[in-house]
Amino acid sequence: MDSKTVKLNEIAKEIERCDVCKKDKSGKAVPGEGNPDAEIVFVGEAPGRQEAKIGRPFVGRSGKFLRSLIREIGLVEEEVFITSPVKYLPDRGTPTSKDIAHGKIHLEKQLEIIDPKIIVLLGSVAAQGVLEEKIPIKKNHGNNIKKDRKLYFITFHPSAAIRFPPLKKLIMEDFEKLKSIL
Numbered sequence: 456m457d458s459k460t461v462k463l464n465e466i467a468k469e470i471e472r473c474d475v476c477k478k479d480k481s482g483k484a485v486p487g488e489g490n491p492d493a494e495i496v497f498v499g500e501a502p503g504r505q506e507a508k509i510g511r512p513f514v515g516r517s518g519k520f521l522r523s524l525i526r527e528i529g530l531v532e533e534e535v536f537i538t539s540p541v542k543y544l545p546d547r548g549t550p551t552s553k554d555i556a557h558g559k560i561h562l563e564k565q566l567e568i569i570d571p572k573i574i575v576l577l578g579s580v581a582a583q584g585v586l587e588e589k590i591p592i593k594k595n596h597g598n599n600i601k602k603d604r605k606l607y608f609i610t611f612h613p614s615a616a617i618r619f620p621p622l623k624k625l626i627m628e629d630f631e632k633l634k635s636i637l
Contacts, residue, residue, distance in 0.1 A: 459491035462568045466561055470542045475557050480543035482507025487538025487565060495530065495637070496571040497521065498562070500580035500612055501541035501550045512537045517614035521577070524613070524627070528634035536569055538562065540584025555584045574605055575633065578612030597629045599636065608633055 456464075467486035470476055476484070485502040488511055497513075505515040513521050522532060540558035541550040550558070562584060566574065576582045582590040585607065586600070592611055600607040610629040616622040 457491065459568050463491055463565060466564050466568075470561055473561075476542050476561070479546050480541075480554075481546055482544040483510035484542050485510055485512050485539070485544075486542055486561070487512055487536060489532070489536030489538075490534050491536070491569055493534060493536040493569055493571050495534075495573045495575065496536045496538065496566065496569060497525070497575045497577060498581040498585055499537070499539040499577045500614075501539055501554070501558075502544045503614075504544065507544035512539060513613075517612070517617055520617060521613040524630045527627075528630050528637070530637075536565075536571070538565060540580065550580060552583075555580060559584050559587070572606060573608055573633075573636065575608045575610065577610060578615060581612070582607075582609060596625060597632050606636070608636065 467484065470486050471484045482502065485506045499513060502512065503515045506512055512518070525532060525535060540562045541554050542558055542561060545554060574585060576585055579590060579592050582588060586602070590609060592609060595609045596611055598609050611622050611626045613626065616626045
């Protein structure tokens with residue numbers, strides 16, 4: 456195992472032992488998965504029920520949609536890294552600002568190790584968890600932000616596109632823009 460994988464596994468163990476991460480949440484830890492040398496990282500919100508059951512990110516309906524979008528723009532799932540700021544399933548559904556702020560500690564360590572060129576922010580929780588800003592996604596989707604030698608690409612969370620069908624076309628267009636950036 457290379458040193459990046461070892462370091463990411465150490466963070467995963469930290470998350471599993473972290474009582475703050477587990478507070479008001481349930482299921483298994485979902486630290487994230489993928490290539491430790493990924494040039495592109497996809498950041499979501501928090502695990503859903505299916506993710507919390509098996510400990511893997513984006514395996515439910517929105518996950519299948521995200522993974523199909525990733526493949527459609529010519530990426531191989533094994534080349535990317537997929538994670539979220541909140542590493543456990545929140546009992547109340549949506550993560551609180553406290554959950555997001557705490558999760559950012561682990562997420563920053565992961566991003567530092569992976570050192571991707573592009574970070575795709577899937578929704579407002581991802582933007583808040585990475586950039587510490589509330590970004591109106593509807594107004595800013597398809598745009599990118601350059602900050603600290605990184606490129607952040609903003610789009611909707613795949614679950615929003617499933618819940619609100621008109622957004623599906625927009626997220627697909629955003630992924631086409633992302634493809635042109637790649």
